[in-house]
Every structure is written in structure tokens, then in C-alpha cells.
Amino acid sequence: MDINAVNALSYEDFLEIFGNVVEKCPIIPAAVWIHRPFTSLADIEAHISDFIDSLPESGKEGILRCHPDLAGRELQSGALTRDSQEEQRAAGFTDLQPSEVSRMRSLNSEYKERFGFPFVICARLNTKRDIMRELLQCLGNDPAAERARAIGEVKKICALRMRNLQLSNSPNKL
Numbered sequence: 001m002d003i004n005a006v007n008a009l010s011y012e013d014f015l016e017i018f019g020n021v022v023e024k025c026p027i028i029p030a031a032v033w034i035h036r037p038f039t040s041l042a043d044i045e046a047h048i049s050d051f052i053d054s055l056p057e058s059g060k061e062g063i064l065r066c067h068p069d070l071a072g073r074e075l076q077s078g079a080l081t082r083d084s085q086e087e088q089r090a091a092g093f094t095d096l097q098p099s100e101v102s103r104m105r106s107l108n109s110e111y112k113e114r115f116g117f118p119f120v121i122c123a124r125l126n127t128k129r130d131i132m133r134e135l136l137q138c139l140g141n142d143p144a145a146e147r148a149r150a151i152g153e154v155k156k157i158c159a160l161r162m163r164n165l166q167l168s169n170s171p172n173k174l
């Protein structure tokens with residue numbers, strides 16, 4: 001489906017397709033809808049990025065809080081969004097040893113206690129080893145720098161989800 005087809009979508013269909021490009025934040029594609037007609041998918045992505053950047057710090061933290069923990073309880077109970085489930089599987093989190101699960105749980109809790117939002121990283125671009133190393137390292141970051149790093153990861157996740165929409169053959173996807 002090309003950009004003309006995207007521009008021809010109803011608002012409801014647009015949201016059905018783009019609603020989770022930022023995890024559990026359909027308000028973001030809903031907000032960029034006003035910028036139609038889009039010139040390309042990269043144009044949509046740029047509007048999403050600008051919208052995120054325009055938010056106050058509390059809004060950016062809100063976006064981060066919509067992300068599930070990596071290797072958390074939702075992964076175990078099968079309660080993740082399909083996107084997140086596939087991303088966490090790609091990084092190797094569906095295949096952890098019990099000791100790795102407890103290590104991730106304890107690092108995630110320590111991180112959340114320190115920053116007030118979950119540790120976010122683009123799982124598709126990292127292995128579980130990279131992620132554990134990065135999580136540990138980020139615990140030492142300054143809160144503002146850490147929020148900025150995490151928002152950068154949200155944008156990477158969004159970019160890959162948008163690319164996935166383009167390639168998917170499923171009937172309600174691009």
C-alpha cells in the first residue's frame with residue numbers, strides 16, 4: 001500500500017493500522033492525523049517524532065510508562081501486545097534461564113525505583129546480553145539524560161514497527 005492509500009484511509013482504519021507504532025499510545029497517531037496528506041511513511045514517522053519532542057517531560061515519561069518490562073510478568077502471562085511479544089522474542093527473552101529471569105526482574109525493579117519509569121530499549125536491535133549490560137550501565141545515568149536516551153529508543157522501536165507495517169501481508173496492515 002502506498003502513501004496515497006494511507007492518505008485515503010478513514011481515521012478509524014488509520015488508527016487500526018498505526019495505533020501501536022508507539023506502544024499503547026494510540027493518542028500519538030491520532031494526533032498526527034491532522035498532518036494529512038502525508039508525503040511518505042517517513043513523513044508520518046517525522047510527525048510522530050516531532051509530536052513526542054513537543055511533549056513536556058511528564059508526557060515523555062508517560063510514554064515510557066506505557067512500555068511493558070522486558071522479560072516481565074506480562075511476557076510470562078502472554079499479556080503483551082503482539083508487537084512487543086515479537087520484539088522480546090527476537091531479543092531472546094522468551095528463552096531465558098530462571099536465573100536470567102530473576103536477574104532481569106531485579107534490575108528492572110531497581111531501575112524503576114531510581115527513574116520512575118521502566119527501562120526501555122529497542123529489543124529488535126539488541127540481544128538479551130546487550131540489554132542486560134545496557135540496563136546495568138544506565139542505572140548510573142543522570143535522570144534527564146536517561147529519559148532522553150529512552151525516548152530515543154521509543155523512536156527506534158516506532159521506526160521498526162512502521163517498517164514492519166509496510167512489509168506485512170496481513171489484511172489490515174500495510
Ligand SMILES: NC(=O)N[C@H]1NC(=O)NC1=O
Binds near residue numbers: 083087
Ligand atoms: N521495556 C521495553 O523496552 N519494552 C520494549 N522494547 C521493545 O523493543 N518492545 C517493547 O515492548
